[in-house]
Amino acid sequence: MKKIFASKISALVASLMIISMLVPVLAFADARIENVNHDTNTGDVTGSVYVSDDVYSELNDKTMVPVYVYGPNAVEATYVAEAVYVGNGYYEFKYNTSSVPCVTYQTLYSVTGQVYGDQITPNSSYCGGGGGFPWFPGTGNIIDANGKVDSAALIALFETNKNATITSTSDVVTIPASALIKGETLTIKLEDGTSITLPIAALKLEEKAKSLGIELSALEIKVELKKLTGDAEKQVTDAVYGIGAKPLATPVDFKIIAVGGGKEEQYHNLGVYFNRTLPVNGAVDSKKVTGVVFDPATKELSFVPATFGTENDKTIATLLRNSVSIYTVIQLDNVSFxxxxxxxxxxxxxxxxxxxxxxxxxxxxxxxxxxxxxxxxxxxxxxxxxxxxxxxxxxxxxxxxxxxxxxxxxxxxxxxxxxxxxxxxxxxxxxxxxxxxxxxxxxxxxxxxxxxxxxxxxxxxxxxxxxxxxxxxxxxxxxxxxxxxxxxxxxxxxxxxxxxxxxxxxxxxxxxxxxxxxxxxxx
Structure with missing residues (x-):
C-alpha cells in the first residue's frame, strides 16, 4: 500500500541568532491540516490531516508524523505522533507537550507549502515569556506588537507558502514591499477573526514605488483594519436601522496605503476581487444576512458579495470586493412582496x-x-x-x-x-x-x-x-x-x-x- 506521508526536513542556516529551520513536509499536493487543539491541562495536542482520496487511492492505516516544537531560539522538542486513518481521507494524530520547558512555543507543520502554526502556552512556572504570534523559527517574530512585519521572516514564510497568513495584535500592519513582492497573497488576520487578503500582484508594487519617486526597498505597505467607534460607528448603525435592518458586526474601515519618500498614496479599486472577513454576532440564516459597504459621503449601504461559515465556533463572514472601504454585516428580516x-x-x-x-x-x-x-x-x-x-x-x-x-x-x-x-x-x-x-x-x-x-x-x-x-x-x-x-x-x-x-x-x-x-x- 502507498504511504501517504513523506517527511522532509528543510534547513535555513543563517548567522548567530538565526537557527536551522526544521519543518516536516507532507509531500503530496492535495493535503491539509485541520482542527488542531491544545489542552493546556493535560498537554495533549490533537488534530487531523486530510489527503485527497481521489489522488491517493491506497492509504495506510497508520503513519508516523514528526512534529517539531520551536521556542524563542531553538527546537525545544521533537515528537513523533502516530496518525491513525479514520476514513474519508482523514488521519488523526495526538502528542503530549507537558514536558516542554517553555511558556510560549510554536508548533509548525507544513503541508506542501501550507504552513500551519499553533501557538501553545502550557502551565509552567519556571519558564520565561517571549515569542509572539505568529512565530517563524530561525527568523524571529514575523510581526511585532506594533504591527511591524520583519522582512527576512516574511520572505522565509513566502518560500514555504506563497499564499501566507500572519496574525497581528495590532490593527495597523506595516509590510516592507521588498518582502511582500515575494508572495502571491498575504492574509493579515486579527485575533477576533477580522482579516484582509492582499492580492499582491494587483498592488503593482514596483509601479507604486516609481510613482512615489523611491526605490522598491524604500516602499512600505500599510494595512489598516480599524473598527469604527463613536460618531463614525453611529453613522453606519443609523444607516442600518434606517433601512429596517439590524447590525450583526462592528463596522471595520479597511485601508491599504503605500508609504515612502515622506508621502502616502491610498489604494482604492485593485481591479480584482479579494477577501476580507468579519466576525458576526451569533448564528445566521445566510438568506437573510449580507455583507454591505458603507459610503460616508451618501450615508448609504450597498450589497457586497459575501458568504458565511464558522471558524472556531464563531460565525465568520467572508466579503469579496475589488476595493477597500467601510464594511459590516446586516440582517434584514421579513422581506416580502x-x-x-x-x-x-x-x-x-x-x-x-x-x-x-x-x-x-x-x-x-x-x-x-x-x-x-x-x-x-x-x-x-x-x-x-x-x-x-x-x-x-x-x-x-x-x-x-x-x-x-x-x-x-x-x-x-x-x-x-x-x-x-x-x-x-x-x-x-x-x-x-x-x-x-x-x-x-x-x-x-x-x-x-x-x-x-x-x-x-x-x-x-x-x-x-x-x-x-x-x-x-x-x-x-x-x-x-x-x-x-x-x-x-x-x-x-x-x-x-x-x-x-x-x-x-x-x-x-x-x-x-x-x-x-x-x-x-x-x-
Whole structure:
C-alpha cells in the first residue's frame, strides 16, 4: 500500500541568532491540516490531516508524523505522533507537550507549502515569556506588537507558502514591499477573526514605488483594519436601522496605503476581487444576512458579495470586493412582496431583496411579470457584483450623462458586461431579451473569475434539448455557456425562447444563480 506521508526536513542556516529551520513536509499536493487543539491541562495536542482520496487511492492505516516544537531560539522538542486513518481521507494524530520547558512555543507543520502554526502556552512556572504570534523559527517574530512585519521572516514564510497568513495584535500592519513582492497573497488576520487578503500582484508594487519617486526597498505597505467607534460607528448603525435592518458586526474601515519618500498614496479599486472577513454576532440564516459597504459621503449601504461559515465556533463572514472601504454585516428580516405569494420565484426574489440586490416597485409590490429594460438589468448586474457605479464617460451615443443609468451602464461597459449594437447604441430603454440577459450574466460570471468557455461542439451539445436553439444567432455561445453553468434552464424543457422579452422574475433568478455560481453567496 502507498504511504501517504513523506517527511522532509528543510534547513535555513543563517548567522548567530538565526537557527536551522526544521519543518516536516507532507509531500503530496492535495493535503491539509485541520482542527488542531491544545489542552493546556493535560498537554495533549490533537488534530487531523486530510489527503485527497481521489489522488491517493491506497492509504495506510497508520503513519508516523514528526512534529517539531520551536521556542524563542531553538527546537525545544521533537515528537513523533502516530496518525491513525479514520476514513474519508482523514488521519488523526495526538502528542503530549507537558514536558516542554517553555511558556510560549510554536508548533509548525507544513503541508506542501501550507504552513500551519499553533501557538501553545502550557502551565509552567519556571519558564520565561517571549515569542509572539505568529512565530517563524530561525527568523524571529514575523510581526511585532506594533504591527511591524520583519522582512527576512516574511520572505522565509513566502518560500514555504506563497499564499501566507500572519496574525497581528495590532490593527495597523506595516509590510516592507521588498518582502511582500515575494508572495502571491498575504492574509493579515486579527485575533477576533477580522482579516484582509492582499492580492499582491494587483498592488503593482514596483509601479507604486516609481510613482512615489523611491526605490522598491524604500516602499512600505500599510494595512489598516480599524473598527469604527463613536460618531463614525453611529453613522453606519443609523444607516442600518434606517433601512429596517439590524447590525450583526462592528463596522471595520479597511485601508491599504503605500508609504515612502515622506508621502502616502491610498489604494482604492485593485481591479480584482479579494477577501476580507468579519466576525458576526451569533448564528445566521445566510438568506437573510449580507455583507454591505458603507459610503460616508451618501450615508448609504450597498450589497457586497459575501458568504458565511464558522471558524472556531464563531460565525465568520467572508466579503469579496475589488476595493477597500467601510464594511459590516446586516440582517434584514421579513422581506416580502404582496404580489409574490406562491410565485415560482418568490424565494429567490426575497433572498435578493434581503441582500439589497433587488427592490420593489412601490406599495410593497415587485411586479414579477413586468418586463425589464436593458438599463435596469445593467444596474442590477452592477449592484450584484458589488461594483461602484463611478464611471462617467459612456461609449454609447444614446446614453446621456444626465440619465439615472449613465453610471451603471458605463461601469458595466468598462467591465465588459454590456455591448452596444453596430451603430454604437446601447438602447437603454428597450426591453432586454432572454438571450441578451443570458449574455450579460455569462460576461458577469467571467468578470467574477468564473469564465465558461465552450467549443462549438460543446455549445451545440449544451443546447441540444432546445428545439428553438437555431434562433439564438449571435448569442448561441453565451446562451450555451449559461445553460452549461445552470444559470439558464429554459422557459420549458424544450424551449429556450431567447428572443422573448425577459421579466423581472426571470432576471432575479438568473442573478441569484450567477451569485451562487461565482461563490458570491452561500448556495
Amino acid at each position: 404582496k404580489d409574490l405569494a406562491n410565485h415560482w420565484a418568490q424565494e429567490d426574489i426575497e433572498t435578493l431583496a434581503a441582500k439589497l440586490v433587488v427592490e420593489g416597485t412601490g406599495k410593497n409590490m415587485f411586479e414579477p411579470k413586468r418586463n425589464i429594460t436593458r438599463a435596469e438589468f445593467a444596474a442590477l448586474i452592477v449592484r450584484s457584483l458589488g461594483l461602484d457605479a463611478t464611471a462617467t464617460s459612456s461609449k454609447f451615443s444614446d446614453v446621456s450623462s444626465s440619465k439615472w443609468y449613465a453610471g451603471v451602464v458605463a461601469t458595466a461597459a468598462e467591465a465588459g458586461i454590456v455591448q452596444g449594437d453596430e451603430k454604437g447604441k446601447f438602447n437603454p430603454n428597450a426591453n432586454i431579451t432572454r438571450k441578451e440577459l443570458s449574455a450579460m450574466v455569462v460576461r458577469a460570471l467571467a468578470y467574477a473569475g468564473k469564465e465558461v468557455k465552450l467549443t462549438d461542439a460543446e455549445a451545440t451539445a449544451a443546447l441540444a434539448a432546445f428545439t428553438d436553439a437555431g434562433s439564438l444567432g449571435w448569442a448561441k455561445g453565451e446562451v450555451a455557456a449559461a445553460v452549461k453553468s445552470g444559470i439558464v434552464l429554459g422557459q420549458t424543457s424544450t424551449k429556450v425562447v431567447g428572443n422573448a422579452s425577459a421579466t423581472r422574475a426571470e432576471s432575479a433568478t438568473m442573478v441569484i444563480r450567477l451569485l451562487g455560481n461565482a461563490g458570491f453567496i452561500n448556495n
